[in-house]
Amino acid sequence: MAMLVYLDKESDTEVEVRYRFHTGGGTHRHLVLDKRSEVITPEDGDRDGVFRAAAGTVARAWLSAGSAPDRLIHQS
Numbered sequence: 001m002a003m004l005v006y007l008d009k010e011s012d013t014e015v016e017v018r019y020r021f022h023t024g025g026g027t028h029r030h031l032v033l034d035k036r037s038e039v040i041t042p043e044d045g046d047r048d049g050v051f052r053a054a055a056g057t058v059a060r061a062w063l064s065a066g067s068a069p070d071r072l073i074h075q076s
Contacts, residue, residue, distance in 0.1 A: 004073070
């Protein structure tokens with residue numbers, strides 16, 4: 001099953017980055033990357049496949065670049 005998830009950065013502070021994410025026609029949700037602990041959590045508490053795909057994309061960008069890009073796309 002193919003998946004396409006869009007992520008847009010909404011805020012970036014010294015301690016966290018907040019992203020809005022969604023599939024093509026899906027509901028907008030939010031996740032937060034804690035920069036200090038490097039833990040990513042869903043604001044709604046739902047750790048489903050869409051969240052895991054979005055979180056993995058953010059984690060890879062954070063670990064490889066040391067920054068949080070404004071926009072990301074996960075495609076599988």
